[in-house]
Amino acid sequence: MSMLLINYESWHQMPDSNKNQALDNIKERFALEVSDTYIKKPRREIAKCPAGDAEDRERVGTSSRQKQKFTHTAGSKSFACVAEAEELSSGQKVGRLQLFDITHRKKDRSPMTLEAGEIMEKLKDKKAEYEAIASSDSSVNLGDIDNRIITEVLGPERYGRVRIQGSGVNPTQYFGSNSQ
Structure with missing residues (x-):
């Protein structure tokens, strides 16, 4: 009887001939009935799939x-990761409008789609409009402007969601307990 060398980092690296030899050795030494149903079962399951x-x-x-x-x-990066990377590179906090702009442009800085370009224009126009109002009216809250602009241009937030923040952020976390 020959000895089986098992000096492999992984079972997957071992040649099939060695695996078969090991199985033969086990069959000789022990009274085992080795069935191949474990191989055939997944194939049957796949065959059942319409x-x-x-x-x-x-x-x-x-x-x-x-x-x-x-x-x-953004690809597989979360919006939070994109925002954090931008904050590290620029040293400033990234708002929702700026994050929309970052995540909806190609590498050449052109908008991803015509619709995204139109939305960016509307967002920019509304921001200029609100900043003009804020400069003459001190009662306007500058921190809330981005949220108002996004709601006006893109419509109200869907229940339990916060646009341009990615998954996992809910209105209570983002806006506070008396959220929209």
């Missing part, structure tokens, strides 16, 4: 993606 299921999900995902009005360029 053929059009994956295609249906893909079609739904594609149509949902096409319905998006504007896409962001």
Whole structure:
């Protein structure tokens, strides 16, 4: 009987011939009935899956993606990570309007889509309008302007969501306990 060398970092690196040899050695020494049902079971499960299921999900995902009005360029980074990176590089706090601008532009600084460009223009115009009002009226809260502008341009926030903050941020966390 030959000895089995098991000096591999990972079981996956061991050649199949060595694995088969190990199985043969075990079968010789012990009265085991080794079944291959553990291999066949997943194949049966896959075979049970309706053929059009994956295609249906893909079609739904594609149509949902096409319905998006504007896409962001943050990729797999969260909006919080993008904001933090920008704050570290600029040394200033990043507001929601600035974060929208950062995450909806291509590398060449052009808007991702025409819709995103139009929204950026509206946001910029509203900001200028509110800043003009704030300069003449001291009762206007400058800290709340970004939130008002976003609500006016993009519509009210969906329940339990805060736009341009990514997942995981709810209105109570962002706006406080007496949130919108």
